[in-house]
Structures are given as structure tokens and as C-alpha cells.
Amino acid sequence: MIAVYWVSLVTYFLLWKAYKHVSDIRATALRSSEPRAEQFAILVRDIPHAREGETKKEQVDSYFKAIYPDTFYRAMIVTDNKEVNKIWEELEKNRKKLLRAETIYAESRSIGSPEGVRPTTRTGFLGLYGTKVDSIEYYTEKINEITPKLEAEQKITLRDRQLSSALVFFTSRVAAASAAQSLHARMVDSWVVVDAPEPRQVIWTNLSLNYYSRTIRKYVVYTIVSLTILFFMIPITFITAFTTLENLEMLLPFLRPIIEIKSVRTLLEAFIPQLVLIIFLALLPMLLRYLSKAEGIPSESHVTRAASGKYFYFTVLNVFIGVSLGGSLLYNIKRLEGKPDAIIEVLAASIPYSATFFLTYVALRFFIGYGLELSRVIPFAIFHCKRKLLCKTEAEVKEAWAPGDFRYATRFPSDMLILTITLCYSVIAPLIIPFGVIYFGMGWLVIRNQALNVYVPSCESFGRMWPHIHTRFLSALVFYQVIMFGYFGVKKFIYAFAIIPLLLMSLIFAYVCNKKFYRFFHHRALEVMCHELKETPDIDSVYRSYLPPSLNSDKLDDDEYEIV
Amino acid sequence: MIAVYWVSLVTYFLLWKAYKHVSDIRATALRSSEPRAEQFAILVRDIPHAREGETKKEQVDSYFKAIYPDTFYRAMIVTDNKEVNKIWEELEKNRKKLLRAETIYAESRSIGSPEGVRPTTRTGFLGLYGTKVDSIEYYTEKINEITPKLEAEQKITLRDRQLSSALVFFTSRVAAASAAQSLHARMVDSWVVVDAPEPRQVIWTNLSLNYYSRTIRKYVVYTIVSLTILFFMIPITFITAFTTLENLEMLLPFLRPIIEIKSVRTLLEAFIPQLVLIIFLALLPMLLRYLSKAEGIPSESHVTRAASGKYFYFTVLNVFIGVSLGGSLLYNIKRLEGKPDAIIEVLAASIPYSATFFLTYVALRFFIGYGLELSRVIPFAIFHCKRKLLCKTEAEVKEAWAPGDFRYATRFPSDMLILTITLCYSVIAPLIIPFGVIYFGMGWLVIRNQALNVYVPSCESFGRMWPHIHTRFLSALVFYQVIMFGYFGVKKFIYAFAIIPLLLMSLIFAYVCNKKFYRFFHHRALEVMCHELKETPDIDSVYRSYLPPSLNSDKLDDDEYEIV
Numbered sequence A, B: 001m002i003a004v005y006w007v008s009l010v011t012y013f014l015l016w017k018a019y020k021h022v023s024d025i026r027a028t029a030l031r032s033s034e035p036r037a038e039q040f041a042i043l044v045r046d047i048p049h050a051r052e053g054e055t056k057k058e059q060v061d062s063y064f065k066a067i068y069p070d071t072f073y074r075a076m077i078v079t080d081n082k083e084v085n086k087i088w089e090e091l092e093k094n095r096k097k098l099l100r101a102e103t104i105y106a107e108s109r110s111i112g113s114p115e116g117v118r119p120t121t122r123t124g125f126l127g128l129y130g131t132k133v134d135s136i137e138y139y140t141e142k143i144n145e146i147t148p149k150l151e152a153e154q155k156i157t158l159r160d161r162q163l164s165s166a167l168v169f170f171t172s173r174v175a176a177a178s179a180a181q182s183l184h185a186r187m188v189d190s191w192v193v194v195d196a197p198e199p200r201q202v203i204w205t206n207l208s209l210n211y212y213s214r215t216i217r218k219y220v221v222y223t224i225v226s227l228t229i230l231f232f233m234i235p236i237t238f239i240t241a242f243t244t245l246e247n248l249e250m251l252l253p254f255l256r257p258i259i260e261i262k263s264v265r266t267l268l269e270a271f272i273p274q275l276v277l278i279i280f281l282a283l284l285p286m287l288l289r290y291l292s293k294a295e296g297i298p299s300e301s302h303v304t305r306a307a308s309g310k311y312f313y314f315t316v317l318n319v320f321i322g323v324s325l326g327g328s329l330l331y332n333i334k335r336l337e338g339k340p341d342a343i344i345e346v347l348a349a350s351i352p353y354s355a356t357f358f359l360t361y362v363a364l365r366f367f368i369g370y371g372l373e374l375s376r377v378i379p380f381a382i383f384h385c386k387r388k389l390l391c392k393t394e395a396e397v398k399e400a401w402a403p404g405d406f407r408y409a410t411r412f413p414s415d416m417l418i419l420t421i422t423l424c425y426s427v428i429a430p431l432i433i434p435f436g437v438i439y440f441g442m443g444w445l446v447i448r449n450q451a452l453n454v455y456v457p458s459c460e461s462f463g464r465m466w467p468h469i470h471t472r473f474l475s476a477l478v479f480y481q482v483i484m485f486g487y488f489g490v491k492k493f494i495y496a497f498a499i500i501p502l503l504l505m506s507l508i509f510a511y512v513c514n515k516k517f518y519r520f521f522h523h524r525a526l527e528v529m530c531h532e533l534k535e536t537p538d539i540d541s542v543y544r545s546y547l548p549p550s551l552n553s554d555k556l557d558d559d560e561y562e563i564v
Helices: A002-032 A056-067 A082-111 A137-162 A175-179 A211-241 A245-251 A252-257 A262-270 A272-282 A282-295 A301-334 A340-374 A377-389 A392-403 A408-426 A432-454 A467-489 A494-522 A539-545 A558-563 B002-032 B056-067 B082-111 B137-158 B173-181 B212-240 B245-251 B253-259 B261-269 B272-282 B284-294 B300-336 B340-375 B377-389 B393-401 B410-427 B432-454 B464-492 B494-522 B539-545 B560-561
Strands: A043-044 A074-079 A120-122 A132-134 A162-170 A193-194 B043-044 B072-079 B120-122 B132-133 B162-170 B192-195
Touching: A002 A467, A002 A494, A056 A074, A056 A162, A074 A272, A074 A539, A082 A392, A120 A137, A120 B082, A132 A137, A137 A162, A162 A175, A162 A539, A175 A193, A211 A252, A211 A282, A282 A301, A282 A408, A282 B432, A301 A467, A340 A377, A340 A432, A377 A392, A408 A432, A408 A467, A408 B432, A432 B560, A467 A494, A467 B253, B002 B410, B002 B494, B043 B173, B056 B072, B056 B162, B072 B539, B082 B137, B120 B137, B132 B137, B137 B162, B162 B173, B173 B192, B192 B212, B192 B393, B212 B284, B212 B300, B253 B272, B261 B560, B284 B300, B300 B410, B300 B464, B340 B377, B340 B410, B340 B432, B377 B393, B410 B432, B410 B464
Parallel strands: none
Antiparallel strands: A043 A162, A043 A193, A074 A162, A120 A132, B043 B162, B043 B192, B072 B162, B120 B132
16 A cells, blocks of 8 residues: 555656757757747638638638738748659659669669660550550650649649638747637637647648538548457457466367467467457557547648557557456456356456566567567668668668657557556566566666667657647556556455555646646747747748648749749 | 437537637627727736835836837836725715715705705715714815825735735737737746736736645635535425425325315415526525626636636526426335335336426426516615615616626526426427527517627627537536436337437537637637737727726826836
């Protein structure tokens, strides 16, 4: 009991310190950074229909000019880029192929005859059939053919495919930060403003979804996710049924001769079930990411956060509860026959038996997981395959070598799962504590190194991930306290009720943290944004950084946009 | 069942229309009004400690100048005015007495001798003993004595009694509206900004309460109010026990001879219990208002709203449920002895018997309530007493004649109680519908007239009361639906479950209304605030309108404030 209190109090203290610390870091980063494009922009959604004879651009310009006469710079209307993107991608593909053909040609000249062998290609499907043509000439011709088509399409897109959202640029950071927090229109379903995402994070297709479709999508996605979480339990239960060999022998007695071979037994007992589970869980994030995107969230980093939140609840509910209950349920299924009201007692008594499973799970995660992570064997192998078989140009080699993103969406929930496991078993089976300490200690060394020296962040949210982690951390703690309450209760420990004040404390702590720190992570505080920038920002380049590449043509100069 | 659906759907429709309508009115009022002081100001609370050698004023000025270099006008630090108010009140009292003495003297001259009789007063307690002196001379001397003391005290207050909150003034409405919605500091417990209340609404003593004390006070007040609501049930139950004479006879058989006198019986049955209840309820608002003020709310109109919300839940829970349950409980108390699980059935079956009580209640409210309201007999009587006995000067007569405020805090919850009663009994006892229609129809005529022609509003919140009414209206509707569900269930009506989708609909409707409309009632939309004002406002007079009268001296000119 005292141990539960100690663990909880120490956790509060650490969480409070951590929140404060991250908040400081966020403030410093926001304050002293060189001008960042997204600090000068806001995203406006749900723009109502323009009046007769007025374009969307005029409407947005006049609206914001009236409100911000001094600080409004210009607006960029979001357009439906599907068509223009298609053409632009084709152009890019041809450009790449041209470059590749030129590289092959240059290589052949340096190795073989001074004229070299001009590479050829077939015009048909996948270059497999059709007439043979000279690659360089063919692609150059194609590029020349597509370029004017792209330009025409760009003009059409900018003029006729304007959607009901826009990015609005301001000349000062404070104005943008303040605008993003203010209510502009009377009805909340029109002129909705939010912080603009970073240029590289914008999910263009989501920007124009209207308020109602966003709200409905959100609830539909939540429903789907809850159903997924609930019904994934079934396969997990089956998998874990096989993790204890006693279960297997009891249920399928004919397997006994095979299982009793010593080497098979050891192998089965130790690693296979955990491996199955890990692979099983690795398939899910794609689905969750897809679903989070379907909610209508405008920025990639927010999608990552949403997906990782869903994944956390999934792992805790399914892996942790699923394995604990599933394993003990099957073990006790025959004992329970006929007296179903004994289920709670039987469960509470048998939960400790899953401890071995989780011990192995944690150990596996740090031995194999960190080993793979640190050596980067798999990316290395993939890179070499790619270089040998696919890459021809310098750019392609670079692309294959790029370490990619940190993958918060899966890394963070699985760390949180280990944390939940460690917390929950810390009192029942204290042996798990050193494993947890080793896991997070090694994590500190390994992941820190990887984050600083290996991965290239694909987006910067200035610590917005933290409140998210904080909430999950606290819910793991509450979950731990609830389990302890149940455990003590079942053990007939008379002071079990003493956990209740601790639960209340957790809720109050969550409330206070949320009140005190959260708003700054959601909005940019004006106090922080009003610090002078070292260099005066070039607002035009800020504006241009948001242009989607398919629309960013040198030929479309400033006037083109003004006409629109 | 169909009737329940009809009533609910019509209510949704009306509520939606009403919300939209009120929102339009708010927008028009905010947009086209002549410049109002509170639209240029924000209230800043929880100002952190100033650095060494810096006054609060310098701190606030430099903070806001950095964020709003163009639109910041000046700041007014809230001071602890207890001392200066005391002196100022004494001065005002003496001024009034001087004016009164002069009026008496002038009257005596016009009636009697040309020199008249100079009024005298005694210097002791309440003018009852002590030496007799000439009133006019005595009060003039006193005023001359107090004035320099006041001026000295004003200076001390402005310099040394600065508290941790301030009113900040901007040169434009948009800047103020936007500033009030933005997060200024990283931590939510410092530099908290909100819309400034109207000058006449400011509750100065609440301004300087800090964030934590406000939060704690809020929860303490909520606890006290819930306890009050719960334990007021006991006296109400006793009162209603006497409303049905059958109960009385059954419980106190010795009263039978008195009750059976026909005239006594009629009187008792019809009016006394309702009168008791009405008087009983009239005493409560003062307590609730006091409690709401203790929450730390900075504006009077907000206190009114908070008090009326509490009063609504009080009336519904105690009058409506208390009377229904209390009356039937006592009626059935002997029948229930020994078989307590039959309580729900007995209750549901006997609730309709309270219908007579509520019919009389509604009728009484519109006969006596509106009669008193329209004739204004009581204020008229009070005015005449005052004029005869107390008023001497012109100003005093005017003050006695002033009709006062609309008293939302009690008027609105009691109307909502009638509405709840009408809704809940509309299907069980449809006879209540014409009573309800007459009540609100007459209310439309009477109260509209009173609001337009009689009362003088003491504050203007631009329709902020409405979302509040809307929520209570909806909760009355939900309450009605729940009661219907229980009623149909007890009546063994098999389609009772068909109410459940209606309950869901109510919740969704509440959610949608809240999402769509509420934010505009909480904040001022920039779109609305950016309309040009006809006359350019005089910001200095705006600033001066916020000066508390005790500090607003002609001698303290602009420089005085600057020095502070």
C-alpha cells in the first residue's frame, strides 16, 4: 500500500517537473527561433459562399483587410489540385527518368566506348513492349509536351478550383498568433481559424472539408476505432491462449508428445508468442494513421499524435488487459464451469501469472528492439539492395540512404505500454522493475542517440506531443491505481479503500496540470511571440513556401496570383 | 407518446430559432452601438510580481506595449480602495445632509418669516444628543475638513495600494476584442485576460483575487449550493405535507374538528401552502447572490446569471420534485410500511395528484403575480411613504421614484419553473396547458411593457443571458422526457423505450447549439467588432469612466496618474 503511494507521488512529481520543463523548451524554441513560415500564417476554413460577382480571393482579402488593416499581408486560397498534381507528377516522373537515362549514358561512356551506348526504352506499358526509342530524346520530348499542359492546368486550377479554405498571411508574428485564437465570425461553423501547419506538414486534401463533415467524420472514426479495439481482443485472446503451454496441453491433449520435446518446449515458451504479438501490433498503425487522416485533421504532426493516441489505448486494452485476462481465463476456464460468479476472484488471483509473459516481453523489447534500432541492420540491408538494383542517379542513392522520420506514432505508444506494464506489475511482481529500468535507461542512451544523430524530423510541432504523452502517462497511472485497488480488495486487505484518495489525487493532478500548462501547448502565447526577431522576415518567401510544388512554377509570377 | 415527440420537436425548433434570433440581436447591438467603454478595455488578472525597482504600472505598461505597440492606450491598476471609499462615503453623506439642510432652510423661508429658521443638528450619535449647532455651518465645515483628507488618501491609494489586476485600454475595438481572447502568458495562472465588464458592473473587490483562490472558491460555493439544494428538501417536504388536508387529518387526527369547518378548509386548501412556498423561495436569492459573488466573478451581470442558474436548479429540484414526491410520499407513507420496494410504482402512480397543486400555483402566479407587477402597488406605496417621511431634496424624491432593475436573478428562474411544470404535466394533465399559455401570454404583454417602459436596466450584457436560459430550457425538456419515460414505464406501456431516441436527440441538439452559437456569446467576434464607429471615441473619457467615484477627483489630473 505504502509502495503504491510512493510510486504515485514520485510519478506526480516527475510529471509536473517534466511538463514545466517541456513548456520552457517550447517557449525558448518559439521565441528565439529564426522566422518560421507557420508563425506568420493562419489557416481559415469554412469560408462562406462569396457574394455574386466576387471571387473567393476578393472575399477573403476584403474580410481580413477590414479586421486587420495594418498587419494583413495576403491570402492564399486553397485549390483543388487533383488534376494539376496528376500532370505535375507525370512531369516529375519523366524528369527523373531523363536524369536516369543521362546517368546511364554518361556511365557507359566512361566505362566503354567514348560514344557510349545511348539507353533505349519501349513506349508501351511499363517499358515492356512497344517500339524501341532513344530514352533521352523520348523523355525530353515528353517533358516539352507536358510543360505547357501543366501551365495551362495551373491557371485553370488557380482560377476555377478555389475551395472554401485559405491560408492567410500576416506581417507580424503576434498578429498571426492572436488571430488564430480569436473568434472571427458569429457562427462557429464559418470562418474557422486555426494555427497554420508547417508548409511541409499541410494535408491539402483535408483543408477544404467543412465543419459538419469534420465533426461527423471524427465521431465515425472514433466509433470505428472503438470497435476495432474491442474486436481485436478476440484474436489476441486466441494467441495468448497458446502462450502458456499448460493451457495448450489441457485444451489439446493430443499435442502433448510434441510439446514435451525439450527444445521445442523452450522455444515455444520463450519467444514465439511474443514475436507473434509484436508483428501483429506492427500492422495496426497504418490503419490508425489512415483513420486519423480521415478525421479531417489539417497537419501531419497532428495526425501522428491522433494515431499514436489511438494506438496507445489499443495496446493497453488489448495487449495488457487482453493478455492478462485471456491467459488466465483459458487457464481457469474448466475451474469456472458451473460457478460463473467466482470469475473476479479467480481473475485477480491469476493475473500475477501473466507477469512472466510481460517480463519476457520487456526483455525481448530491449534486447532485440534496441539491438535492431542501434545497428540499423534492416535499413542498411534495404539500402544496399536498393543501391544495387534500383538506384542510378546521385539523388536516388541519397533518397535510399535517408534515415527517415522518428515514427512517433508507433514508438511512443509501445514505450507507454512498457511503462504501463512496469507500473502495474511493480507491486505484484517487483522483479519487473529492473527490467523496466533497463528498458528506459537503455532507451535514454539509444533513442537519444538515434534522435540526435540519425533520424531527420519530418515536422516540428514545438513540443505539442508532450501534453498528449502526459495524459497517457496519467491514465496509465490511474489504471495502475485501479488495478491495485481491485487486487488489494480481492486479497481481502482491509486498507484497500485507502487507494481511493489516491485516485482522487490523480484526477485533481490531471485537472491542475491541464489547466495550468495545456493552453500554451494549444496556442502560441503572445508574450512569447512578441520578442523581436533577429532578421526581418521576408514575407513573400513565407508565402511562397506554402505554394504546393505542383503550382509553384517560375513562370507564374506574382501578377498571376493577383489576377486570380 | 406521439404527443411527447410533438412537444419535443416543436421545442427544438423554437429554441433553435430563438438562439439564432438572439445571436442576430447581439450582433446588431454590438455592431451599431455608439462606442461603449467596455468594448475598448480588457481586464487583466493574476499579474505576477514586478521586478525589483519597477512599479506595477510600469510592469503592465511595458508588457502590453511590447505586445501591442500600435493599439495599446494605457493601463489602470486596480487598487485596494477600502480606506478611500470609507472617507469618500462620509464626504458624500455630509454633502447630502448639507443639501438637505439647505432645502429645509429655503422651504422655511418661503413659508414663514423672510429670514426663515436655520435648521439645527446635534453633534452626537444619530443627532440625538450633544451640543446643538447650525446644520448648514456644521456640515460645510465637516466637508472642508474631509476633502483634504480624501485627497491625501487618494494619492496614497494610487501609489501604495496597487493590487495584482488591471484594466488595459486599447485604441481600437478589434484590438481589445482580440486581446481578450488570446493567451498572453505561458502559464494560465498569470496574466489572465477577460472581457472588461461595463464600468457600472465592475465588482472591484473581486478583481484582485488570484487564480487559485478563484478556483477553490468556485468549488466551495458549488458544494455549499448543492448542500443547500439537498437539505432545503426537508422543510419543503414538511410544508407540502400540509397542502393536502387528507394528509393532515391522517397524520394529526386531533386537528380534524378545526379543519372540518368549511371556510377554514377552503382557505387552507387553496392558497396558504402556495403562499408559504412563494415567500419561502423569495428569501433564497439573496443567499445565492451572495454566494455567487463570493466565487470571485468580476461583473454584476455575471453574478446575476450565476445566481439565477443556481436558483433554477433549486426551484426545479425542490419545488417541483420536492412537492411531487413529498406530497405523494406522505399520502402513501402508511401504505408503504413494510414493503419499501413498491416505492417507485406508488410514486409514479401518485405524481399526477400533485397536478392540482401546480395548477393553483400557476394560476396564483399569473393572477396575483402579474396583478402586483402591472399595478406596481407595492413600490407605489413605498414611494409615498418615503416621500412623506424621508425625502426632502429633489434628488431624494427622484431616487425614491426610480423603478430599479429588472431583477433577472429571481424572475427568470421562476418563469423557468412554470415552464418546467407545464412541460412535465402537459401529457399527464393537459389541463395545465391553457394555464401555461395564459401565464406566458400575459407575461409577454405585462413583462414586455414593464421591461420597455418601467424598469431601468442596471447593466447590459448584450444577450449573454440567453445561452444560459437556453441550457436551462433544454434541461427542463430533458427532465420532462425522463419523467415521461418513467411514467410510461410504470404504466406498463410497451413503447416506453421509444423515448430513448428522443433523449439522445436532446443531447445532440444541446451539443450542436452549444457548438454553433455559444462561442459568440462568450467572446466578441472580430467580424462584428471591426465595423466603423460613427463617431471616433474619446479614449480618455473611456478611461475615466472606469475610475471608481472615490478616486475620481477633479484635482487629480492626468499627471497624477502618470506619476503613479
